[in-house]
Amino acid sequence: MPLASIVPLLICLLFALPCTEARADAAADGRAILERQRDLHETSSATSTVVMILADNTGNKKQREFKTWKKTMTDGLARTLMVFSAPADLAGTALLSWETEDALASQWLYMPSTGKMQRVASSSKADFFMGTDFTYEDMEPDDLEQYTMTLTGSADVDGQDCHVIEVVPANETKARESGYGKRVFYVRKDITFTVKIEYHDPRGRLVKVQTAHDLENVRGDMWIARKTLMNNLRAKHQTLMGLAAFAVDASIDDEVFTELYVTQGRALQ
Template structure:
């Protein structure tokens, strides 16, 4: 009887979590210091024609400098080889993004107003490829829901703060956070008219280290554009030594990234 009472108390405490507390818990359990992976993308057009992409990604977080950095490089097909996106972000400042286009031998800064644009024909915008700052949103648990795979999830509404609203292209996001492992299994993206734009689903999560899990397959269904991006994720490595060279503009301008 005492055991049942104790379980009831624990369940009540879990249910009492706020939306922000769930997001904080996710950050605590799923954040890495460094991360790299290789991604095979298939872009599916409205006429069902397909294009393939192969990219590699590096991520590094420096807590001492309050700096998050990422680099995404395209290696296939040949006509986009070497195209790269560099991101640098601090907690209290705007994110800097640059795109390197080999044909122009030029590094271009992404303007704030261009971050709503889709990146390299995919269904991910420049904004999507930025690291979300938790303080940019208000979070609310809408309900708890069981997905088709049997996973129990918190369904959380994330609405931009008054300050962040003019800088984002989304009116809100709705996230399905796994109640047990605290990873994100699904995201709905809504425009500022509150119409659903696209849906991202993540599958086949892999335990990469400790409490950290990463999906090995991601599907982004763009309802507004009648387009899909499918991503198979391989060679995931976290918390391994990583050089800062990947995140310098010089590294891109000298095209050393093309041979990684």
């Protein structure tokens, strides 16, 4: 190879290799931060009572209440039950989620009017849940193995220094199932807690912004958000969720996460 060709090639290699390493480091750092967040703020079991307010751009508001139970089972996989208690026409409506070994969570919706549990199809994960601004996908736990997480820099959010991490599906199956092409997490550096998430559709357009408010130190390094706001920019609609009650390491029987428990209405007894 003539010298004239070797010199440009060496220059390209010198610049390309650091860039590749930088991207790898950014991905490793992004994953490490979100893994640390999970480890700090997760609990083996928890219960909560939540007040939800739905508001449109004309000022109309609707209020709902629901209860949640979450538990990590002996196999290390999480199960979650969410049951509406108010208003009366929604009471007993439930969403049951099971984390599975293939990392694709299974979900079932129960409507008292039908008396049956209906499996939520993977093709429906991008649908909005019960008129809120949260999709079924938003309601299931994130399996970090299904995503690529890249640390892209830092940003100020309400006076707090935050890591900025881009999260995208890591495989075609997850990309097809997800309603998002990318999510951007803003994680406070001091407590490793996500205070803002930007949701982008598959075409890269910003469609929703979720923010955490009234943070509370539950114990040790564990924090929770007393209020969570989802702002649907496309629909010009908002959903605000506020914790009325919250308990960690709660004693929850495994039967809570079964079809029989839900269909018998035992969650509201």
